[in-house]
Amino acid sequence: MAIPRSLPQGAAIIGQSGGPTAVINQSLVGVIEGLKGFAPVKKIYGMRHGVDGLIRHLPLVDLTAITSEQMERIARTPSAALGSSRAKPTEADGPRIFDALKAADVRYFFYIGGNDSSDTCRIIYELSQRTGYEVHCIHVPKTVDNDLMMNDHTPGFGSAARFVAMAFMADDKDNASLPGIKINVVMGRNAGFLTAASVLARSGEHDGPHLIYLPEVPFDIDRFVADVKEAVAKHGRCQIAVSEGIKDKEGVEIGAKLISGDKDAHGNAQLSGSGALGDMLSNLLKDRIKSPSGKPPRVRADTLGYLQRCWPEPSPVDAAEARAVGVKAAQEAMTGLTDGSIAIARISNHPYRIEKRVVRLSDVAAKTKVMPPEFINGHNNVTKAFIDYCRPLVGDLPNMYRLPL
Amino acid sequence: MAIPRSLPQGAAIIGQSGGPTAVINQSLVGVIEGLKGFAPVKKIYGMRHGVDGLIRHLPLVDLTAITSEQMERIARTPSAALGSSRAKPTEADGPRIFDALKAADVRYFFYIGGNDSSDTCRIIYELSQRTGYEVHCIHVPKTVDNDLMMNDHTPGFGSAARFVAMAFMADDKDNASLPGIKINVVMGRNAGFLTAASVLARSGEHDGPHLIYLPEVPFDIDRFVADVKEAVAKHGRCQIAVSEGIKDKEGVEIGAKLISGDKDAHGNAQLSGSGALGDMLSNLLKDRIKSPSGKPPRVRADTLGYLQRCWPEPSPVDAAEARAVGVKAAQEAMTGLTDGSIAIARISNHPYRIEKRVVRLSDVAAKTKVMPPEFINGHNNVTKAFIDYCRPLVGDLPNMYRLPL
Numbered sequence: 001m002a003i004p005r006s007l008p009q010g011a012a013i014i015g016q017s018g019g020p021t022a023v024i025n026q027s028l029v030g031v032i033e034g035l036k037g038f039a040p041v042k043k044i045y046g047m048r049h050g051v052d053g054l055i056r057h058l059p060l061v062d063l064t065a066i067t068s069e070q071m072e073r074i075a076r077t078p079s080a081a082l083g084s085s086r087a088k089p090t091e092a093d094g095p096r097i098f099d100a101l102k103a104a105d106v107r108y109f110f111y112i113g114g115n116d117s118s119d120t121c122r123i124i125y126e127l128s129q130r131t132g133y134e135v136h137c138i139h140v141p142k143t144v145d146n147d148l149m150m151n152d153h154t155p156g157f158g159s160a161a162r163f164v165a166m167a168f169m170a171d172d173k174d175n176a177s178l179p180g181i182k183i184n185v186v187m188g189r190n191a192g193f194l195t196a197a198s199v200l201a202r203s204g205e206h207d208g209p210h211l212i213y214l215p216e217v218p219f220d221i222d223r224f225v226a227d228v229k230e231a232v233a234k235h236g237r238c239q240i241a242v243s244e245g246i247k248d249k250e251g252v253e254i255g256a257k258l259i260s261g262d263k264d265a266h267g268n269a270q271l272s273g274s275g276a277l278g279d280m281l282s283n284l285l286k287d288r289i290k291s292p293s294g295k296p297p298r299v300r301a302d303t304l305g306y307l308q309r310c311w312p313e314p315s316p317v318d319a320a321e322a323r324a325v326g327v328k329a330a331q332e333a334m335t336g337l338t339d340g341s342i343a344i345a346r347i348s349n350h351p352y353r354i355e356k357r358v359v360r361l362s363d364v365a366a367k368t369k370v371m372p373p374e375f376i377n378g379h380n381n382v383t384k385a386f387i388d389y390c391r392p393l394v395g396d397l398p399n400m401y402r403l404p405l
Numbered sequence: 406m407a408i409p410r411s412l413p414q415g416a417a418i419i420g421q422s423g424g425p426t427a428v429i430n431q432s433l434v435g436v437i438e439g440l441k442g443f444a445p446v447k448k449i450y451g452m453r454h455g456v457d458g459l460i461r462h463l464p465l466v467d468l469t470a471i472t473s474e475q476m477e478r479i480a481r482t483p484s485a486a487l488g489s490s491r492a493k494p495t496e497a498d499g500p501r502i503f504d505a506l507k508a509a510d511v512r513y514f515f516y517i518g519g520n521d522s523s524d525t526c527r528i529i530y531e532l533s534q535r536t537g538y539e540v541h542c543i544h545v546p547k548t549v550d551n552d553l554m555m556n557d558h559t560p561g562f563g564s565a566a567r568f569v570a571m572a573f574m575a576d577d578k579d580n581a582s583l584p585g586i587k588i589n590v591v592m593g594r595n596a597g598f599l600t601a602a603s604v605l606a607r608s609g610e611h612d613g614p615h616l617i618y619l620p621e622v623p624f625d626i627d628r629f630v631a632d633v634k635e636a637v638a639k640h641g642r643c644q645i646a647v648s649e650g651i652k653d654k655e656g657v658e659i660g661a662k663l664i665s666g667d668k669d670a671h672g673n674a675q676l677s678g679s680g681a682l683g684d685m686l687s688n689l690l691k692d693r694i695k696s697p698s699g700k701p702p703r704v705r706a707d708t709l710g711y712l713q714r715c716w717p718e719p720s721p722v723d724a725a726e727a728r729a730v731g732v733k734a735a736q737e738a739m740t741g742l743t744d745g746s747i748a749i750a751r752i753s754n755h756p757y758r759i760e761k762r763v764v765r766l767s768d769v770a771a772k773t774k775v776m777p778p779e780f781i782n783g784h785n786n787v788t789k790a791f792i793d794y795c796r797p798l799v800g801d802l803p804n805m806y807r808l809p810l
Contacts, residue, residue, distance in 0.1 A: 020582045022575075046808065049582075061808055073806040079578035081808050086583060170427075170715040173484035177425045177454075178491060182678075182711075273587075273705025274687065275680010282679065300678025305707030306587075310575040312803045313718065398717045401478040403451065403466055403486050 007040040007336065008134045010107035013060070015047035016080035017113035017120070019144065021156030022163075022314040023322035027112045027140050028082065029075040030326020032063055035108075038334045045104060050085035050111070051120055054100035055093055075323065078310040088116045091123060098127045101135055108333050112140040112326070115148055118341050119365035125339040138329045139341035139361055142322070144309045146193035147368040150359045152346040155325055156309070158318030158393035160187070161197035163311040165394055167304055168201035172208035172239050176402060179237035180298030181228060181285055184209075185278040187308050189245040189253075189271055192216050192371045194308065196382045197390055198241035200397060208239025211380045215245035216371045219254060220379075224281075225288045227380050232289070232297070242281065244271040244303075254280075275303045315395040321354065328356040352392035412445040412741065413539045415512035418465070420452035421485035422518035422525070424549065426561030427568075427719040428727035432517045432545050433487065434480040435731020437468055440513075443739045450509060455490035455516070456525055459505035460498055480728065483715040493521045496528060503532045506540055513738050517545040517731070520553055523746050524770035530744040543734045544746035544766055547727070549714045551598035552773040555764045557751040560730055561714070563723030563798035565592070566602035568716040570799055572709055573606035577613035577644050581807060584642035585703030586633060586690055589614075590683040592713050594650040594658075594676055597621050597776045599713065601787045602795055603646035605802060613644025616785045620650035621776045624659060625784075629686075630693045632785050637694070637702070647686065649676040649708075659685075680708045720800040726759065733761040757797035 014031050016024055028046075035041050046061035047053045061082060074081050089097060101109065101124070109124055111117045118139040125137040141148050146157035164186055175182045186195040192214030199212060210231040213219055231238040246254050255277035256270075271277075278301030286296040325342045332340065340358040347353040375386035419436050421429055433451075440446050451466035452458045458465075466487060479486050494502060506514065506529070514529055516522045526542040533540040546553050551562035569591055580587045591600040597619030604617060615636040618624055636643040651659050660682035661675075676682075683706030691701040730747045737745065745763040752758040780791035 016582070020579055070806070073804065074808070076803065077578060077805040077807065078575045080582035081578075081806065082582075084582040166717055167712055170483045170717045171711050173482060173486075174425055174711050174715045177421070177485035177487075177489040270705075273707065274684050275706070275708055276684055279679055279681055279684075300675075300711070301680070302678065302710030302712070303680055303708065304710075304712075306576050306579050306705070307572055307707070307709075307712075310579040312571055312575045312805070398481065399478065400482040400717070401475070401486065402482065403479070 008107040009040045010105040011043035012041045012108035013045040013106045014110045015050040016082050016084050017050040017117045020079035022078040022159040023319045024142050025081045026075045026319050026322035027326035029071045030323040031110050031330045034327040034330025046082040049083035051089050051097050052085035052087045054097045078312050094123045094127050109135050109137045112142050114143040115365050118361050122361040136338045140329045145191045147191035149369050150343045150363050152344050155322035159314035160308045162315040162394040164197045165200035168198040175239050181238045183240045183278050183301040185242050185303040188243050192243050195241050195243040199382050206235050209241040210238050212241045215243045217379050218249040219246040278303045413512040414445045415510045416448035417446045417513035418450040418511045419515045420455040421487050421489050422455040422522045425484035427483040427564040428724045429547050430486045431480045431724050431727035432731035434476045435728040436515045436735045439732040439735025451487040454488035456494050456502050457490035457492045459502045483717050499528045499532050514542045517547050519548040520770050523766050527766040541743045545734045550596045552596035555748045555768050557749050560727035564719035565713045567720040567799040569602045570605035573603040580644050586643045588645045588683050588706040590647050590708040593648050597648050600646050600648040604787050611640050614646040615643050617646045620648045622784050623654040624651040683708045
C-alpha cells in the first residue's frame, strides 16, 4: 500500500465477479461516480463477465460518457450489470489478463467481489510490480454470504438478509393460518449469517422460525427430529430455517450428497438451484413423525433460491453502503492507493455508524469468515448478540399482526 | 337472491378459507368496516380456521370492538389472520356448522375463499331456508390461482402475479450475469394465470422468461428439450416458467408423480412445498443437452413456493380491490341481500376500471376457470391479450436496466 509520487495516466476498468447481489451495481456506479472528474483517468471501462471476459477477449464496455440517469437506473437494478464470472483465475491466467489491460492502457483496476476477487487483485498487482507496468488494483467487497475477513459485514448481505427475514415473517403467518411443519432452506455454504438472519422474523413468543440450523454446527438427524417434535408440541406447528450448507459430524455436506450436480471452478458441488435438501428433510419428517391420528404430518419445504441474492427491493442501508464502498475505492485510488481492499468497520451500534477502511488484499483473500461462537445459541438457535448485530443492516421490517388464535 | 322485508337482528360472523393470500386480511377488514354502525349487527365474530373451527367448537374471536388502528395493521399482514382451513365441509357437516351459528345468534355469515367457500355458503343458506332460522350467506372471493368463474380476476391474484413478475425480472438479470438454463416453478394446479404472469418480466428482446409452460397445454418432454436448445442458441441462456400443474398428454400431473406426499380433502396430491418437479426437469436438461465442450450445461431450478401467496408487499391495486369486495359484501348484506357472491367485472382497460357485482353462489361454486384460448400463444408462450389483461392488476413494476453485453 505504498503511495506513489504521481498518479499514472490512463484508463480505469471495473469488473464484477462471483454470485451477484441486489446491490452489486450500486458499487459499480459508486466507483464510476468516484472516478468522474479526475484528470489521470482518461477512460472508464467495464469488463464483461469479469476477468473471464479479458481472458476471452470480449470487447470492453465504454462507461466514460455514462449519464447520471443511466447510472441511477443501473444502480437500482439487481445482479451484475456487466456480467459476472465464476472463474477464479490461475497464476497462469495472470499474464493474459495483464496483456488485455495493457492493450487498453488500463492503469486502475477495480474488482467487485468476494475473497477470490481480492486474490485476483493481488495477482494482477504483483504482475504490475514485476513487469514495471503500473496498474493500481483495488478490491470492492461484495457477498450475500457475509463471509469476508476484515469486514464487520459485507455489501449484499443486508439485502439478502432483509429478503430472508421478510420471507420467514410472511411464511410464518401462512404456516400459522394452516398449521404444519415448514422447512425453508437458505443460501450459505459455509457461513450461517444468512440463515441466522431468519431470526429477525420473530417478534412474539410463538413466531417462527422455531428452529435454526447453521452450517457451523454439525447436523444430527435424530436430534433434528426430536427438536421438531418438541416445537410442534409447544407451538402446534413448526417453521424451520436450514442452511443449504449443513454438514454431518464428519463435515460432509448433506445437500451435496443429494444433488446430482456439476462442480464449480473451486471443486464445490452444486448446493443452490435444487430443492433436494428440503425435500429430503421433508420426507424424513413425514416418515419419522406421526400425528395423533397416525397420519403423517403436513410437511412442506421451500428452498428460497436465487431470489435471496437478487430480490429488487434491497435494504436501504445496504444499498447506500454498497454505493459508498465503490466511491471510497475510487477516491482512494485517486489519492494514491496502489493496492488494497475497502472494508466496513462498525464504529457504533446505537446509533448505527460505520467507517470505510483500507485493508490489505491478502488479508481479505486469505480465508472466509464464519459465524463466531457468540452468535450461536446451542445447536438450533442464534443469540441476542447476533440479532443486535444483524438488525441495523436490513432496514425497517413490516410490523405484522396476528390475532391470538 | 330474494330481498327480505326486514333484516334479522343478531351477530355477523366472518371466516377465511383455503390457501391464504397477501391480501385476504384486507377483505376481512373490509367486511368489518362495512358492517360497523349497522343496527341489525349486534356482534361481529371471527371463525377460527373457517368452518372447521365451528365444527371443532373452537372459541370465536370477538371482533366487535376492534379499533381502526388494529384493523389497518391486520389488513397489511399477509395470510389469514383468523386462521384458514383446507376442509371442504360435507352436507353432513352442515347441521353441526348450523348449530354453532345458532348458538352464537349468528344471522350474517361471510366466507372469504375460493369456489369451495362459495359452496359452503350455499350449503348453509339452504339449511337456513329449510330450518327457518334465517342466516344470510355472502361469499367474498379470494384465490391466487385466479380461477373463479364469474370474475374478471380474483383478489389475491394481483399480488401473487406481482411477486412472480418481480421474481422473474430479477432472476433474469441474475441469469444474464451468469448465463445458464434456469427453471422457475410457479403455483397453479389447473389454471395457468400465475405462471403466465411471469411474462410481465419481459421488456427487451432477450429478456426472460424465454419459455412459459401452462397447465392448460399438454407438456411434452421431447418438445421441451428442443425448445430449450433453441432458446439457448438464440439468447445464449434460457429462463423458463413452468406451472407446478403441467400435465402429460393423458392429463396426468407430472409433479404429482414425483412427490411422495399426502392428499388433501379433495383427493388432490401435494404439488407445492416440494422442489421435485423443478429438480426432475433440471436433471433431464443436464442429461439431454450438452454444451459444445461436451459438458452438461449449467441448469438450476427454483420453486417459487409459498412466498407467491404471502409476500408482504402486495399489488396496491389488488390490496384496494380485496378491501373493496369485503366492504361491498357487508353493504349488500345490510341492504337486504340474503345470499350471493361478490364478483369483479372489468368495465374498461384504458383507464383500468372495475365494478363489483352480486352473482349467484352456485355460479361461482360450480367449476373453476382456466386460461382462455385467446391468452395462450402456441405451446410455450402467452399472447398480448393476456399481457393487456394482467398488467393493470400488478401495480408498477421496477424499471430495470441491462448494459448490452
